[in-house]
Amino acid sequence: MAENYKMAKAGKAGISRRSVLLGGASLLAAASILPSRAFAAGPGTNPGKYKIDLGGYTGPELTDAPITIKVMRQEFSPEINAPIEAAYTAFKEAYPNITIEEERVPYGDLAKKVQLYVASGSAPDIMMGSTELASVYAAGEIAVPLNDYFSADFIQDIYPAMRDAATIDGKVMCLAWESNSCFVYFNRDIFKRAGVETPPEVTDVDGGWTADQLLDAMRAITEKLRKEGDQTTFGMASSRFGNRGPGSNYSQLEGMWVRMMGDPNAPKDSTLFKTFAGISEDGLTASGYLDTPEAIQGMKNYQAMFNEGLTPKGVVVDHYKSGAAAIDFSSMAFANTFRKSGAPFEWGVSPPIRGNIPFASSVADAPFIYSGSQYIPEAAALLAFLLNDTNRRAFYDVRGSMPSRKSLTDESPAYKTDPVAILCANVGERAFGSPKSVGWLDYVNAVNPAVKDIALGVDVEERLHSTAAQIDRLLAKYR
Structure with missing residues (x-):
């Protein structure tokens, strides 16, 4: 053979x-x-x-x-x-x-x-x-x-x-090898200290906060903490994905801000569908997909966290785990780590945030x-x-x-009785893979720096348009 x-x-x-x-x-x-x-x-x-x-x-x-x-x-x-x-x-x-x-x-x-x-x-x-x-x-x-x-x-x-x-x-x-679909983790102590209501603790994937609700909660937390003189605790944890920090991992983390603004069930010629798809069906065109009006709004939401000081612009190691951030995105591994080793705060989980759809990546x-x-x-x-x-x-x-296999989660009592595990399995059922392209390495190598630039304050619309055009040029060699 x-x-x-x-x-x-x-x-x-x-x-x-x-x-x-x-x-x-x-x-x-x-x-x-x-x-x-x-x-x-x-x-x-x-x-x-x-x-x-x-x-x-x-x-x-x-x-x-x-x-x-x-x-x-x-x-x-x-x-x-x-x-x-x-x-x-x-x-x-x-x-x-x-x-x-x-x-x-x-x-x-x-x-x-x-x-x-x-x-x-x-x-x-x-x-x-x-x-x-x-x-x-x-x-x-x-x-x-x-x-x-x-x-x-x-x-x-x-x-x-x-x-x-x-x-x-x-x-x-x-x-x-394993499932890494992410959802919202929150620090209950920080929310309580700021007097802000915590995200919904439900197992229904559709029951989480919208992007606007998340941003509003982080604004309220940040305003309260800064008034108290706390300059080191943030609403959103510094990204620990990829090489850490903004622009570190579009596939698993930052792309959600764009793709949640789309809709996989919308007509294929609509900007809603193209925003979700991220790339043309043949995997060779990013213009009109990465830079739709919906995608631009999604990245403006992302940029707001940095512009308004809701999250650091640099890298903070173990930001959420150390108790210095109110919210983070992570998988089931976080919960199991906390349960085995303990956490320096009271924590909870909530479904992925929503734009037009709740979005979680299934990159594994x-x-x-x-x-x-x-x-x-x-x-x-x-x-x-x-x-x-x-x-x-x-x-x-x-x-x-x-x-990564359903039979192994189905046999485990935790995935029938533990709300965190149940949410994790539900997210796994509803998560989405990355856009398919033979030039996906070119795509992410171009879009990650663009995301970092957006976090640092460049014009979102202009940067997405130029990045989409750059990706088109990079992918032309595969035609």
Whole structure:
């Protein structure tokens, strides 16, 4: 199977990988056709099919020859690394001929490392990627389509937005590692001190504050605190996403201010729909999508937080967790951290804020299998083993994040009884993936600096128009 895949790509994959991932010349269309599955496995387990429970894997039995599978992923703290290391040990007990070599890199370096490896023509068999880059992996033939190595039931079990984001022309390019959809966290003590009503603590995604209500609450909090002489506590926490601070992560955080002003159910030729879409259907035009009247208003709302001193213009480490900010956006991991380690204040959660729609991003870390791997079935089997029910439960127990597969949340009592977990699952059901574009790296590399400039006070309308035009020029090479 692996040999068939590699032969289908011989002589053409290298240049397309480089050009797409590094933002270069024209693309090559995917050409390989993989053999059909031997059988269907269940969502998360297939006991008796192989020497060990390989989760949703449906490929051939693994080689008995001595081989080495290389894995690159982000570094975690020791307690989170532990269940992954334990999974490797269990895999090697079943397949002692397979050596696993792992490279761990700082989270912020992952995308760059993938780019460098792909450009070199030699890369680890499994690399941690992201659902937002699935179009890049597909167009550049960088990743192996996973449909023929994983059961349809396993893939269908992934929360819809993350599954859809990873699927290009029916091919699943990567598998979401965990769910990171964000909602509102608030510091109850700061609200009480300022005499401001807290956000609604409901599990209905449609029940959160509007953007205007959020801004009004932060204004009231800031005014009260400043009158008391408190110059260090803010309404909104400094962003901890990406490289931190404004303009750090459009995909997961700041893009919500724009896309919430749109509507996925509006007519496709309307500015409401285009605002939500963020880019044209072919993924090659940003003008008329990133800079609609609704998008401009959304970024004016974002800019107001900085112009009015409701949030810092620079980076404040652990701003919300330290108790110096009234509101932050985060995922289930925050709640689990507070519950395990404690928090220096009373906290609560509320649904994502709303424009025309409540908006939360479903961008997720997502491992993929490098198309240049010599051992594609074995890499797929190892990835499936890491993602089987037992190993995922062990990981989520220490990580504190929400599972990417619905069956694992459905089996957990917390997602039936704990309001925070219930809200998290509801947000996961309603979240949205990033706009799909083969030039998504070009897009975010252009829009992140624009967001930072907007935070620092430039004219919103002018900056969005110029950024959309810039993105159009960057994407022209993919036509």
